[in-house]
Amino acid sequence: MNYKQLKFFSLVISLFILSLGLFYHTALWAFLPVVLLYLFLVSRGSAKLQANFFLNALCTAGKPNQLAITFDDGPHDFTNHILEVLEKHNVSATFFCIGTHAEKHPEMVQNMIAKGHTVGSHSYSHPVKWGTLSEKKVAEEITKGAETINKISGHKSLLFRPPFGVTNPRIARALNNTNLKVIGWDLRSLDTSIKDPEKLYKRVMRKLPGKNIILFHDSQKQTIEVLDRLLTHCKKVGINIVSLGDLLNISTHE
Ligand SMILES: [Zn+2]
DSSP states (O other): OHHHHHHHHHHHHHHHHHHHHHHHHOHHHHHHHHHHHHHHHHHHHHHOOGGGGSSOOOOOOOOEEEEEEEEESSTTTTTTHHHHHHHHHHHOEEEEEOOOHHHHHHHHHHHHHHHHEEEEOOOOOOOOOOGGGOOOHHHHHHHHHHHHHHHHSOOOOOOOOOOOOOOOOHHHHHHHOOOOBBOOOSEEEEETTTOHHHHHHHHHHHHHOOEEEEEEEEEEEEHHHHHHHHHHHHHTTTTTEOOOOHTTOOOOOO
């Protein structure tokens, strides 16, 4: 169920309870389950990009044995190491860059493009309060982030990944005014919280079967080793590392 359907069903159920009031005595608390269910589904939809609740995000492709590697939050101190690992295995990946980070390390963004990787935007400043920003502020973050990445990379990227994967009606409306495609994931590595490479690798291995888009962060040191091991494993078991464009059959830039 998406946000539009939820609003419709909530209205119908509320009207039904109201109409019951014409014949029976209905107290205000009769609306409580509807309100609670509404709030639960809205907060779940806001936090779970894969639910496609407020907008359609591309999170999987249903293609067994194909995997696209994605990195958020860079460019960062470890980005060059990540690029070396990708080069060693001769595969390409997608980097969702933060505008302010790209301004600090423009050469890293240009290096990504030069080495055949895809670059997308991950907002201008990755605000901690992303989920509570006004529509105007959200639109500024999206536009300025994309413009910054495009200017530095020399490519007009069509890809956007929302900070924290959080969406809401304001974010959905702001994105509707752009031609950006929202990209999610179906395998969250959790590399921002699992610092031990062995534990992180085990988690990725456990979750890997059947998944198409993995989310890493090039801001995490342990990700370098885990990426190397993952790519070795994929080659061994016949999982093809593909670009997001090929996996989802979309154009990633103009
Ligand atoms: Zn992020």
